Amino acid sequence: MNDLEKILESCIEKRRKAGLSIEEVLKDHTQEQAEEIRPLLELSEELGSLPDPVPSPGATFKIMAEIVSTEKSNSKHAWRFLQAKGMLRLAASFVVILFLGLGSVYASSQTLPGDLLYPLKKLTEKVRFFLTANDKNKAELRLVFSDKRLAEAIRKHQQDKEIDPELLEEMLNEAKKALLYSSKLDAEDKKDVVSLLDRTTLHQRNEIEDLYKKASPNEQKILSPYLCVCNHRCKMMKNILTDMNLKSASDIQDSCMPESSILCGCKEGKPCKKSRAEVNIWKDAYPSASKNIDEH
Amino acid sequence: MIDRNIFKAVSSLGVEGLDNIDLNVTLNKARALDASAMAELCENYYPRILKYMYYHAGADKAEDLTGEVFLKVMRSIDKQTGNFEAWLYKIARNTIIDKARYTKARPEVELDLDVQEQTADRKDSNQKMTSALDIQSALRLLNEEQRELLTLKFIQGLNNAEIAEIMEKQAGAIRAMQFRALSSLRKLLKKEGKEDE
Numbered sequence: 001m002n003d004l005e006k007i008l009e010s011c012i013e014k015r016r017k018a019g020l021s022i023e024e025v026l027k028d029h030t031q032e033q034a035e036e037i038r039p040l041l042e043l044s045e046e047l048g049s050l051p052d053p054v055p056s057p058g059a060t061f062k063i064m065a066e067i068v069s070t071e072k073s074n075s076k077h078a079w080r081f082l083q084a085k086g087m088l089r090l091a092a093s094f095v096v097i098l099f100l101g102l103g104s105v106y107a108s109s110q111t112l113p114g115d116l117l118y119p120l121k122k123l124t125e126k127v128r129f130f131l132t133a134n135d136k137n138k139a140e141l142r143l144v145f146s147d148k149r150l151a152e153a154i155r156k157h158q159q160d161k162e163i164d165p166e167l168l169e170e171m172l173n174e175a176k177k178a179l180l181y182s183s184k185l186d187a188e189d190k191k192d193v194v195s196l197l198d199r200t201t202l203h204q205r206n207e208i209e210d211l212y213k214k215a216s217p218n219e220q221k222i223l224s225p226y227l228c229v230c231n232h233r234c235k236m237m238k239n240i241l242t243d244m245n246l247k248s249a250s251d252i253q254d255s256c257m258p259e260s261s262i263l264c265g266c267k268e269g270k271p272c273k274k275s276r277a278e279v280n281i282w283k284d285a286y287p288s289a290s291k292n293i294d295e296h
Numbered sequence: 297m298i299d300r301n302i303f304k305a306v307s308s309l310g311v312e313g314l315d316n317i318d319l320n321v322t323l324n325k326a327r328a329l330d331a332s333a334m335a336e337l338c339e340n341y342y343p344r345i346l347k348y349m350y351y352h353a354g355a356d357k358a359e360d361l362t363g364e365v366f367l368k369v370m371r372s373i374d375k376q377t378g379n380f381e382a383w384l385y386k387i388a389r390n391t392i393i394d395k396a397r398y399t400k401a402r403p404e405v406e407l408d409l410d411v412q413e414q415t416a417d418r419k420d421s422n423q424k425m426t427s428a429l430d431i432q433s434a435l436r437l438l439n440e441e442q443r444e445l446l447t448l449k450f451i452q453g454l455n456n457a458e459i460a461e462i463m464e465k466q467a468g469a470i471r472a473m474q475f476r477a478l479s480s481l482r483k484l485l486k487k488e489g490k491e492d493e
Contacts, residue, residue: 048453
């Protein structure tokens, strides 16, 4: 490797690792070297900012059909029947097209984990997300999914008398993804998504609190950390909205926090491990989120 | 300060939201042929592979080739071990090579036609698109290896070790190649600029 190759490599690495500008990385080199390397660095920067191609919905049909065809269904008999008849690929394509074409299908939308159609419901959501173009819509869709998981958890409790922590975990994760998408948006879109996230968070907290009241002591143990995270999220959303000069839904609804201290999983006034991790993520995306949060 | 925090939070999620822990969980599920996990992998990596194909193989072939890559991924994910991204890019790379072998045509010959079409179109484009098109056209005039290196390193943002694994070369060779590839691209852009004048 000659000198210029080495210099180019070190400049590229410095720019990547330390986020330095072209002029900053060239200042340690002679003028002649800088003149040789500068246009190459500028070119590398231009390459990095080339626009993303937009995927077309049609192109993804085939892949999604393939995915459906590889799914290990819970209903092995039905699956074997389809395989034996050699209809699998065709059926898979049909199902995907049907789901994509008709939007939500009532039968699958009512399914719960463990049901035959539940994997298809989740897959439909993935496809829907995959085909969603901008970050604002993606963030809003994440919140829709988050609420769906909560609704499923509630139905599961009514139907099977059991709390499914995986559903609650997914509910929290989907909302977290919405928050992180929102941080990429411009100011106006950010306000819309953050307001929606605020209302969603409050709604989820209230629903979990209701569930908690109906639950057995063992079930309450499972619900407690989720309620705790929701309580913290409510507070953080309020902080974020205050920082944006907006009103939080928890200001409007007085009943936001009355029983939170009794029901919350945190001890001795400090956030539990799950909530602490949550606060850190929220704080990274919105520094104002964690204001006064330790006063729990 | 705020921007840096936002960047940190968003970049920690990867392309579309998978961080390292999530990726491992999703990968393990996908290897067990879980449809939802496979869809999640597609959701996360499809845009990246499409971009790789778009700039490496050409806009006209990008979607077909990306589709082929993901079909191969779905059919062999249960056997996947080691670094997933390197494995994925190797499949993408081999898909381009197989396609070139199959058509028995040098990609550059076909690509020249695209360059002409796009050169004609770009008169109507705005300044940014014109600039992107210039680079895209010039990229296609580079040799296969240089185009691949520039796509992986600067458009896909991979590091030398990852590129060396994908291209089956030494990391030192990648460093030397990148200087020559950027210099060649610069010369091509200069030449195109003069022809336009």
